[in-house]
Amino acid sequence: xxxxxxAMGGDYAPDEIIAGAxxxxxxxxxxxxxxxxxxxxxxxxxxxxxxxHNYKCIEVINAETVIGMDEKPVEAIRSKRNNSIDVMAKMxxxxxxxxxxxxxxTGACVAAFQMRMRNLPGVTRPGISVVFPTxxxxxxxxxxxxxxxxxxxxxxxxxxxxxxxxRHNFGIEKPRIGIMSIGEEDAKGNETIKKARxxxxxxxxxxFVGNVEGRDIFSGKCDVIVTDGYVGNVVLKLSxxxxxxxxxxxxxxxxxxxxxxxxxxxxxxKKIYKKYDYHEYGGAPLLGINGTALIxxxxxxxxxxxxxxxxxxKYHKEHINEHIIEYLSKSDVRSADE
Amino acid sequence: xxxxxxAMGGDYAPDEIIAGAxxxxxxxxxxxxxxxxxxxxxxxxxxxxxxxHNYKCIEVINAETVIGMDEKPVEAIRSKRNNSIDVMAKMxxxxxxxxxxxxxxTGACVAAFQMRMRNLPGVTRPGISVVFPTxxxxxxxxxxxxxxxxxxxxxxxxxxxxxxxxRHNFGIEKPRIGIMSIGEEDAKGNETIKKARxxxxxxxxxxFVGNVEGRDIFSGKCDVIVTDGYVGNVVLKLSxxxxxxxxxxxxxxxxxxxxxxxxxxxxxxKKIYKKYDYHEYGGAPLLGINGTALIxxxxxxxxxxxxxxxxxxKYHKEHINEHIIEYLSKSDVRSADE
Numbered sequence: 001x002x003x004x005x006x007a008m009g010g011d012y013a014p015d016e017i018i019a020g021a022x023x024x025x026x027x028x029x030x031x032x033x034x035x036x037x038x039x040x041x042x043x044x045x046x047x048x049x050x051x052x053h054n055y056k057c058i059e060v061i062n063a064e065t066v067i068g069m070d071e072k073p074v075e076a077i078r079s080k081r082n083n084s085i086d087v088m089a090k091m092x093x094x095x096x097x098x099x100x101x102x103x104x105x106t107g108a109c110v111a112a113f114q115m116r117m118r119n120l121p122g123v124t125r126p127g128i129s130v131v132f133p134t135x136x137x138x139x140x141x142x143x144x145x146x147x148x149x150x151x152x153x154x155x156x157x158x159x160x161x162x163x164x165x166x167r168h169n170f171g172i173e174k175p176r177i178g179i180m181s182i183g184e185e186d187a188k189g190n191e192t193i194k195k196a197r198x199x200x201x202x203x204x205x206x207x208f209v210g211n212v213e214g215r216d217i218f219s220g221k222c223d224v225i226v227t228d229g230y231v232g233n234v235v236l237k238l239s240x241x242x243x244x245x246x247x248x249x250x251x252x253x254x255x256x257x258x259x260x261x262x263x264x265x266x267x268x269x270k271k272i273y274k275k276y277d278y279h280e281y282g283g284a285p286l287l288g289i290n291g292t293a294l295i296x297x298x299x300x301x302x303x304x305x306x307x308x309x310x311x312x313x314k315y316h317k318e319h320i321n322e323h324i325i326e327y328l329s330k331s332d333v334r335s336a337d338e
Numbered sequence: 339x340x341x342x343x344x345a346m347g348g349d350y351a352p353d354e355i356i357a358g359a360x361x362x363x364x365x366x367x368x369x370x371x372x373x374x375x376x377x378x379x380x381x382x383x384x385x386x387x388x389x390x391h392n393y394k395c396i397e398v399i400n401a402e403t404v405i406g407m408d409e410k411p412v413e414a415i416r417s418k419r420n421n422s423i424d425v426m427a428k429m430x431x432x433x434x435x436x437x438x439x440x441x442x443x444t445g446a447c448v449a450a451f452q453m454r455m456r457n458l459p460g461v462t463r464p465g466i467s468v469v470f471p472t473x474x475x476x477x478x479x480x481x482x483x484x485x486x487x488x489x490x491x492x493x494x495x496x497x498x499x500x501x502x503x504x505r506h507n508f509g510i511e512k513p514r515i516g517i518m519s520i521g522e523e524d525a526k527g528n529e530t531i532k533k534a535r536x537x538x539x540x541x542x543x544x545x546f547v548g549n550v551e552g553r554d555i556f557s558g559k560c561d562v563i564v565t566d567g568y569v570g571n572v573v574l575k576l577s578x579x580x581x582x583x584x585x586x587x588x589x590x591x592x593x594x595x596x597x598x599x600x601x602x603x604x605x606x607x608k609k610i611y612k613k614y615d616y617h618e619y620g621g622a623p624l625l626g627i628n629g630t631a632l633i634x635x636x637x638x639x640x641x642x643x644x645x646x647x648x649x650x651x652k653y654h655k656e657h658i659n660e661h662i663i664e665y666l667s668k669s670d671v672r673s674a675d676e
Binding site for chain 1: 521568607
């Protein structure tokens with residue numbers, strides 16, 4: 001399997017990205033190849049510092065420019081010729097690589113992957129899917145920012161894709177699917193939610209549990225939650241900030257008032273933090289793209305990239321895209337406005 | 339000041355509600371009166387068990403029926419004659435009471451308060467405002483569920499109301515106001531957000547900082563965040579669940595692997611939990627209603643109700659509604675579709 005990695009994407013690029021590829025190298029299969037995309041001289045020189053002569057599986061492909069984290073996606077893709085995200089997306093489109101991974105500008109990734117690689121047959125809009133680890137098992141949330149103006153059919157397709165991902169990636173046989181709303185009753189929710197609920201109910205192959213609420217990410221009521229990219233993005237960023245905030249509060253309290261406990265409890269906290277740390281999960285798949293595409297957190301470190309590489313291998317190996325194509329080809333659910 | 343309390347609202351009604359009124363009684367001013375609304379015999383008999391003969395400040399007003407937590411708001415208000423929420427709302431409307439407090443069905447409260455008490459002059463839609471305690475001070479979020487289909491003018495008015503609340507309730511002189519979006523750049527956000535941003539920018543008296551993200555609830559970047567009731571409700575419920583989930587994770591880890599630390603750390607946790615506990619904050623004001631109206635969490639306990647009673651007193655005393663009326667009467671910001 002050939003996996004392309006945007007060497008220039010993210011707050012800690014290129015060093016942590018390259019380090020992540022190097023960390024992943026010994027974990028790969030015999031015929032796997034990692035391809036780092038970025039300014040060739042820079043990337044090759046950083047790579048040579050890493051004592052990587054043993055790793056024939058790491059190659060470098062040149063891309064002169066880099067899209068900044070805050071640039072406007074579509075404009076940047078068009079104006080920055082040969083930027084690392086677009087070079088990678090074109091390789092994904094041509095079949096030169098089997099998977100693409102970037103911790104760069106999320107909007108630019110979504111735009112470039114869609115523009116070059118196109119959607120899977122039958123998919124109207126791709127969606128980014130993230131996983132929340134909970135006591136009750138992994139909760140998959142889709143979308144978290146690819147699509148902020150969701151139509152009912154998009155939400156239906158997110159449910160199809162995220163549940164196939166949940167099934168084949170986590171082994172949950174028949175994932176229970178909820179739609180994010182503000183109350184359990186059918187009366188709750190806006191028009192898009194109500195229409196999406198009808199589409200979801202009409203598909204008898206779907207294990208749809210109806211409306212869920214913000215709290216249900218952790219309640220064990222479902223395995224998959226679909227929502228539009230605006231709400232999903234707020235949920236994702238809030239959760240990260242709140243977890244970090246809670247840990248800081250505890251640390252502050254311990255240091256100020258219970259200093260003797262600060263160090264032992266600190267160790268416990270670190271252990272828990274690691275369990276719920278997105279760095280361990282690697283990237284979030286952009287479900288619905290014709291290829292394996294993982295988008296990583298902007299603050300990805302080497303271990304995030306290493307995890308993302310392994311996640312891309314699993315996604316590919318489990319044939320998740322093939323399952324999505326097959327499901328949608330058999331589904332007769334269509335949007336009312338199609 | 340006369341404060342009406344829905345004795346039948348919430349998961350622990352009527353016992354905890356009545357207990358909350360009793361707890362608040364000694365903290366009131368001389369001419370304050372608490373009026374418990376519910377089936378008179380039941381409430382009076384529960385009250386008599388509490389040794390309340392000293393508290394002449396607690397009265398009971400009869401309301402025969404109760405709206406369940408999961409009933410459809412408008413239908414329930416219409417079909418259940420003399421329900422406690424509606425009886426209270428009518429008293430708020432007639433001026434018999436200066437404030438109304440309920441931990442009952444949120445949708446029914448919003449509907450009844452709007453229907454009976456009406457909006458403040460100039461306000462198009464009321465919004466529920468909650469407070470997140472953070473290291474950087476209290477963050478006020480509006481709306482969290484009164485209005486799931488927000489128009490730009492609603493978001494503008496939420497900013498006006500929530501910032502006046504933040505100013506007069508918490509003493510933040512010029513609250514910094516953000517609008518919840520999915521990125522900082524102006525390009526980010528849906529059409530409603532973009533139009534609301536224009537309205538907010540056009541008001542030079544407003545300390546508007548632009549787009550904020552889910553993480554900014556805890557970042558100290560602003561004091562007030564406006565969002566539609568759908569997103570706000572997800573944020574609120576997710577936050578509660580996540581905090582409780584984190585504490586459970588820590589407890590589990592300690593009990594399983596560091597039993598010796600479980601008890602002392604448990605005490606520290608309780609202290610922190612209390613600091614961020616919504617029970618301490620009492621109710622969330624329904625800003626924009628012509629009166630002082632507080633909506634409490636469904637799982638309110640006695641201390642939540644006690645806090646809500648004190649919060650209602652403060653809201654009233656600070657003349658927050660008068661400030662809102664004055665501000666809006668001078669503002670020339672109007673919706674494009676008005």
